[in-house]
Amino acid sequence: MKKLFFIFTLWLMAYSLHATPLLHNVFNRQAVSLNGKWHYIVDPYENGYYNYRRSAYDTWGPNLNPGVTAYFQNAKARDKSERCEYNFEKAETMTIPSSWSTQEEKLFWYEGVVWFQRNFKHVKKEAHRTYLYFGAVNYEAHVYVNGKKVGIHIGGFTPFNFDITDFLNENGENFVIVKVDNSRKAEAVPTLSTDWWNHGGITREVKLIDVPEVHIKDYRFKLDNKDLNQVLAEIKVNGVNKATAVEVAIPALKWKETINTNAEGFASFTFKNKKLKLWTPEEPHLYEVSLKVGQDQLRDKIGFRSITTRDGQILLNGSPYQLKGISVHEENPIGGRRNYSETDARQIFQWAKDLNANFLRLAHYPHNEYMPRLADELGFLLWEEIPVYWTIQWENPETLANAQQQLSEVIFRDKNRASVIIWSVANETPVSDERTKFLTNLTKTVRTLDDSRLISAAMEVSQHHSSGAKVIDDPFGEVVDIISFNQYHGWYGGDIDDFKDIKWQIKYNKPVIVSEWGGGALAGYHADAETIWSEEFQANLYKKTLEGIDNIPNLAGFTPWVLCDFRSPRRPLADIQDMWNRKGIIGEGGLKKQAFYILSNYYKAKTDNPSQ
The missing domain is CATH 2.60.120.260 (Galactose-binding domain-like)
Incomplete structure (x- = not known):
């Protein structure tokens, strides 16, 4: 190991x-x-x-x-x-x-x-x-x-x-x-x-x-993807220069053991238990794990689950799993301020629950730690992302080092969180050799640090010049585990009514997540379905998209853009945007728009009848 x-x-x-x-x-x-x-x-x-x-x-x-x-x-x-x-x-x-x-x-x-x-x-x-x-x-x-x-x-x-x-x-x-x-x-x-x-x-x-000189610096517990009864674990103790005993216990499994580190304070070990309850969104079972070395004792609540892919599907604990998702910014629409507290996180998850969602894309940067902690507790799957966004300096080694640092720090923080299933390394980056090399280096960082989760990035869609088919052939698709892309048919071009007839050409036989789709609406503005910025327009776009989205090959789920309106200096249209991105299905002040209920009902039907 x-x-x-x-x-x-x-x-x-x-x-x-x-x-x-x-x-x-x-x-x-x-x-x-x-x-x-x-x-x-x-x-x-x-x-x-x-x-x-x-x-x-x-x-x-x-x-x-x-x-x-x-x-x-x-x-x-x-x-x-x-x-x-x-x-x-x-x-x-x-x-x-x-x-x-x-x-x-x-x-x-x-x-x-x-x-x-x-x-x-x-x-x-x-x-x-x-x-x-x-x-x-x-x-x-x-x-x-x-x-x-x-x-x-x-x-x-x-x-x-x-x-x-x-x-x-x-x-x-x-x-x-x-x-x-x-x-x-x-x-x-x-x-x-x-x-x-x-x-x-x-x-x-x-x-x-304050920690004792000899203290638990780091640890990791993860389910073995090859044996769902076995847990793989590692511990790092600081302040030692000789083999040191660490007491490790999971009381609910009646398991307790003393693990001896090497002289550098590192130890790895495994344990098996056929009665291990696996974590799922439907039953988010968490085990209290206790670690003790000298005067330092630390506890955590950890869920055990595996996440893999096979034949174009995402497998949770070995079984195909459909992601009913939504994208989320770390911003509260009630006041437009940064989210940072447990109260803020619980509000986001309550809205996600009202939506009948089981999956959140945390865009476009790592969110605060309450999000993965509460996702573990409440039963939500998460996509976490670093802000390699649009165009950055692909050939600058310091920029790469910065991105690797941010990726390393969020992986370090959240590696024991069962809810986190995807590390995303980029969003909407234009294809070039330099960019693909940069992103490939980031995936190498992820695979070095964490082999228990999937890797993706939100890519872009092109259109075939003669057939009009939507094409996903980004060379970075060779590297990732999941093909994800953003598409805004009916908002940034295209007739909404044509969505169900689109032909999709996806080069890779891998699971697919549509990481963004949607359109804007000002909460409380009502008109007919042809009038842009109205709730009716946005609701119709959602309705028409959902009628055709299952035609996408290997579709494992999607995360429409976005749960809540959020501030953006790129959105100056007076009396409509006023420096807010209005693509949220919850508007400024916390008002749910019509599209919220369109998506909520769709996800409820999927929950009630998964084969639908």
Whole structure:
């Protein structure tokens, strides 16, 4: 068995720009929340980071003094004659987690640097390490504790942490400052142009976590695809230089065992149980798993399931399974803010349940951890994606490294979640040799880190010049496990009434997911079915599409675009869009449109009569 934890550590050390390799299952560790009010200073010229010669203050070392305008020092004027051109104590506050565009009207359109600061009390514990954890910061974060830089993280949707033990003050009085920059960049992932709002800020939870010097750094449990009674497991212990005993137990299976690691703290093992209850959306059975080494004990709830393909079908636990899905952005239509909380996630899943769905495509970036955790509990399958979106710098090795980092971090976080069945590496990327090589490198990253899930990407459709057939022959289809594509017949061209007569030419004999289809409507705007932007138009498009979608070969499911309206600067049409993408079947304010009920009834019929 591959020693995946060493590979994970190598990836994260290589690409996280000084971030400490991630602690696994931060979600269930004892933590001190740093959510709440943080002071902030808007800094469009990066005055708090560079001097007027564009030299970064945090590279000056001992030559830096409190008189210099370096915001990360959190300096105060020591007497009435000393100049200090900022003061966090007098600055405004913002609630964290949040995006600044939806908390402060004056920052609605702002893209650039904002500094965040808060004080915290934390006393060092003997023989313990203290980690500072961020669920996500969009997009580039420079983190300082007590005036000293602890690290950088680049990427707006994945977690990172730093070991700050040696940066803490002995008296327990501390402060943290984060320089957040959401500037769009050509070399970034995503790049300059997207079709969603560029929310800036500390957008997910912030925590302090104490662990003993010897602690469980990582673990993984997965069902053996070749033997559905057997579980494969791995454990990584930190802070050891000799073989170490780890107690592992699954009480519901009456299984307990002591596993001995090697000198590097790694162990792999298997166990079999013919009474193992497999996880499905219909019966999302979770087992409590307990791990203990020394003074460190950790628990998790894990479901065991297999996901494979055969003869153009997706198999869940060895049996063909139909995906009744919907695409989802991490944005709440009630206010247009970023989702980040358990309450937000439960609302999304309640809407999905009302829709009679069993599958969510989390687009176009990793969503917050409550989503896969609750999907495990509530019984939903998930597609997770990184923001390799439209066109990025395919030949730039730093861009590839950034994409690999984001992919590695979301896999690391969610590898024990039964709900996650697909890693998607891209959306609507134009075909070229450079692009296909780039995406193929991403699939190699996935297969190195996780061989228990399927790989896909949302591709594009072309049209045969003479027959008019819809053609999917993207060369990347050779690499992925599932052929997925976005099509908008009846919205971006094509007669809605013709959809049932379309001929589909799909080059690959693999399962197919239609990852996007649909059209826009303003909630509450009513007219006849020919009038664009009306609920009736959108409902008719859904009705006509559903009448013909089963004609697509090897169709395993689809995820119409999209569950809820969401903000987008690309959508300026006054009185209709008003900077919202209106393709949601739930509108701004949470109002369900007519198309919601068309799709809900279709999925209910499929549930009641699967052979239909």
